[in-house]
Amino acid sequence: MEPISGKTPSAYEFPLLIKHILKAPIDYRRDQEIVYRDSKRFSYREFHERVARLATALTELGIKKGDTVAVMDWDSNRYLECYFAIPMIGAVMHMINMRLAPEQLIYTIDHAEDQLILVHRDFVPLIQSIKGRIAGVKRFVLMNDWEANRPPAQGIEFAGEYEELLAKAAPMEEYPDFDENTRATTFYTTGTTGLPKAVFYTHRQLVLHTMGATATLASIRSGPGFHGEDVYMPITPMFHVHAWGIPYVATFLGVKQVYPGKYVPDMLNSLIEKEKVTFSHCVPTILAMLLKDPSAKGMDWSKWKVVIGGAALPKALAAMALGMGIDIFAGYGMSETCPFVSIDRLTREDLSRSHEEQLEKRTRTGTAIGLMYLRVIDPKGNDVKRDNKSSGEIVLRAPWLTMGYYKDAKNSEKLWEGGWMHTQDVAVMNDDRSVRITDRLKDVVKVGGEWLSSLEMEDILASQGEIEEVAVIGLADEKWGEIPLACVVQRAGAELTAHKVMEHVKGYVDRGVLPREAILLRVQFVDAIDKTSVGKTDKLALKAKYASAKG
Numbered sequence: 001m002e003p004i005s006g007k008t009p010s011a012y013e014f015p016l017l018i019k020h021i022l023k024a025p026i027d028y029r030r031d032q033e034i035v036y037r038d039s040k041r042f043s044y045r046e047f048h049e050r051v052a053r054l055a056t057a058l059t060e061l062g063i064k065k066g067d068t069v070a071v072m073d074w075d076s077n078r079y080l081e082c083y084f085a086i087p088m089i090g091a092v093m094h095m096i097n098m099r100l101a102p103e104q105l106i107y108t109i110d111h112a113e114d115q116l117i118l119v120h121r122d123f124v125p126l127i128q129s130i131k132g133r134i135a136g137v138k139r140f141v142l143m144n145d146w147e148a149n150r151p152p153a154q155g156i157e158f159a160g161e162y163e164e165l166l167a168k169a170a171p172m173e174e175y176p177d178f179d180e181n182t183r184a185t186t187f188y189t190t191g192t193t194g195l196p197k198a199v200f201y202t203h204r205q206l207v208l209h210t211m212g213a214t215a216t217l218a219s220i221r222s223g224p225g226f227h228g229e230d231v232y233m234p235i236t237p238m239f240h241v242h243a244w245g246i247p248y249v250a251t252f253l254g255v256k257q258v259y260p261g262k263y264v265p266d267m268l269n270s271l272i273e274k275e276k277v278t279f280s281h282c283v284p285t286i287l288a289m290l291l292k293d294p295s296a297k298g299m300d301w302s303k304w305k306v307v308i309g310g311a312a313l314p315k316a317l318a319a320m321a322l323g324m325g326i327d328i329f330a331g332y333g334m335s336e337t338c339p340f341v342s343i344d345r346l347t348r349e350d351l352s353r354s355h356e357e358q359l360e361k362r363t364r365t366g367t368a369i370g371l372m373y374l375r376v377i378d379p380k381g382n383d384v385k386r387d388n389k390s391s392g393e394i395v396l397r398a399p400w401l402t403m404g405y406y407k408d409a410k411n412s413e414k415l416w417e418g419g420w421m422h423t424q425d426v427a428v429m430n431d432d433r434s435v436r437i438t439d440r441l442k443d444v445v446k447v448g449g450e451w452l453s454s455l456e457m458e459d460i461l462a463s464q465g466e467i468e469e470v471a472v473i474g475l476a477d478e479k480w481g482e483i484p485l486a487c488v489v490q491r492a493g494a495e496l497t498a499h500k501v502m503e504h505v506k507g508y509v510d511r512g513v514l515p516r517e518a519i520l521l522r523v524q525f526v527d528a529i530d531k532t533s534v535g536k537t538d539k540l541a542l543k544a545k546y547a548s549a550k551g
């Protein structure tokens, strides 16, 4: 960095560090609440102290600047404490996706070089099952969730229990200053290839993301605003893209926060009602699950604003939610973007229109938020016409996009080809610069918010023995958003059945190679797999032919 011309030597150069997000609420919202399920309530003052104790406890466990500390917890006040304490001592927080197949989990723990794992009691058996294969992890801390008894933990020696460690540790009085470009968080995205890829974010990026998201959400006077008087509850797991970064925004705004633990529909619905939750975000599958749960009967939803992202917001779901009084709208982002990219902004005029008229806007992918440059480009790199018809790939620039995939130079350069971050999402743009995602270039199937790599499934299916050729595509599904469909050409003379194919896939799920979502696979026997002019599998043609197949 060039020295600042005119800067007096004593002037403090303020680094953009996560610790500063904590400052505002403790100054003026110290009695505001952070609620954990139906069991615990903390004031911001207590939260602040717990973060400071955790920082000391981690340091006493030998964690230093640059070390990686992993978290395996449901959504909780503890996780929020980790969001702050781990990066504030200069360490990197690895948010483990517990839904990954065990083999992928082992890969990510090893790749991230996790030194310490904070693990909720529910995941102790999972850790036990992979213990011999994550030798780099030096220590484990148990999160016993205030239960009286501890889960049996053969083979794992815990360095302590979370609450006991916090009780013993003196609150850290001052957090260190360091370069704002220090890595703060990391997590993995399972994309096209079998191996998960690590995205990472620095302090500077997370602070700017928090400012960008806060400014956008708080400046909307009508519709999807998020203000000091809101009550926030995430329903996007905290291991997934910082729960869209909103826990940082909520803390910065000093709003009441509610963390629901494991997602159980009647618990979520009762928290929404009892704690008077006004602002949440989730994938479409989760919202549909909540609205259809018996506990939803008779609930008053009229104060609830919900941002839907992670997948397109279907018009039918939006119509149902609006009909129940929910202020529903779409947002867009991805693991590589921290994640906030765009959001629907409804004007007062929009809100005076009928539900039917509002649906078109509420289900679009929105307009880019502040500091985000969003272009839709054709294969030559030129912007497509803003006519809501011409489609192209969304490419981005913003201060909070991952600067690459950690330790993966090849995929990193591909992601940033030409200096713009390639989303592999296909969209059309309107002349008001709002976009609608219409397709995906990436070869993945998104099942209820979780990725399944079609290439990995194809490899596994091809090893079945009686399969000549196979292609896996996404099939629209009301409950899951998408489910995988295998288009299968069988070998001459083979007597393959869908059941046999499924048994083969199930074997890989049971062995922990494929995630559980893979058992939703449907099978379509075909005579030949369509090819493009250069001989590649033509997934678009397959989708057009079979995407309405019933399996």
Ligand code: AMP
Binding pocket: 189, 241, 308, 309, 310, 311, 312, 313, 330, 331, 332, 333, 334, 335, 336, 339, 365, 423, 425, 437, 440, 449, 451
């Ligand atoms: P992830 O990295 O798992 O968060 O997934 C990000 C991907 O989900 C994006 O690249 C899109 O393909 C998809 N996605 C996210 N939000 C939307 C949206 N509002 N509409 C359509 N697709 C979306």
